[in-house]
Amino acid sequence: MAETGANAAGGEGLLFLTDEQLRKGIEAMFFAYRGFTADPDRILEGMDYGRAHHRALHFVHRQPGLTVSTLLAVLGVTKQSLNRVLRTLIDDGLVESRIGRKDKRERHLYLTDKGGALERELSEAQRVRMRAAYRAAGPQAVAGFRQVLEAMMDPDLRRQYLMLRDRA
Amino acid sequence: MAETGANAAGGEGLLFLTDEQLRKGIEAMFFAYRGFTADPDRILEGMDYGRAHHRALHFVHRQPGLTVSTLLAVLGVTKQSLNRVLRTLIDDGLVESRIGRKDKRERHLYLTDKGGALERELSEAQRVRMRAAYRAAGPQAVAGFRQVLEAMMDPDLRRQYLMLRDRA
DNA sequence: TTGGAAAGTCAACAAGGCTGACATAAAATC
């Protein structure tokens, strides 16, 4: 294990931020994200679905009954882009779309049993990797991991994330 | 700040890995990666370049003179896909492609002054965000951040990453 | 000298972004 730089600077609480240190973080994000998505991608290839479907399933699972516009905001894509993905999920019977009772313009989204099954398969694959990484790095590292990631988010996205994070 | 779970389990060194904890990590990765790419993307939109061009510039900068096939392996895309990107960068005078002296089949890639300038602009935007996140999270967190990310990579990618990480 | 690796090209296609135009429901305004 090479020196981490952050600690090498010696100052507890004082961050020695060379461009080198930052660059390592940037490259770590790049390579790690590929690993992060690799397992679900592997499962989905062959099915007619992709990463976009996975994301939709994930957040519908997380927040059953959410409206399309809420999902839109969370995913940060256009409604047209989401629609294509959602369309296939609904047509294939993975997601159910119910018209709102109060406001009939809204569509509330739910996973069907079939949709729930796929979501579980995908997220379990992702959790296996995440669990292994957490175990390898240890609890202290895990806390730091999340802190840095949260600090890296755009403010709007962080709001979204925190709302979900501390729900229920 | 909500409990982190890792520590909440109490066991120093014993990780209490609920699916909840893992899910938070997964969502943090998702939202953080959007922030991570947001600034360079913003700079690139309007130019005729995209994220793929940024990645190519980054690694050519990191390892001047690398061959196309090395870049291919690092980026993890097909040569046809890379070629399109590289083509425009070369044609626009951002990247120089020199035929290998020993092995004339190889093309060694270098940034031109112009290419270096764009690379600097992009990476500086990314560093600004990373620097802010590091500062906000603190040195302990930074070390943990990198540890978890490294543990999350596919073994092949981790090799690539470590070679770059500890270079020069 | 011949086999195979490296590089590049062309063509076709897929996923998943995007914008623009439009339909409909609900809400707001006249």
Added chain:
DNA sequence: GATTTTATGTCAGCCTTGTTGACTTTCCAA
């Protein structure tokens, strides 16, 4: 109550960037 405005969702088409497959050229090395 009728009409305009806004919110929401859909359809059509384009762009980037990934993919495969087929093929050529160059040139190292057995």
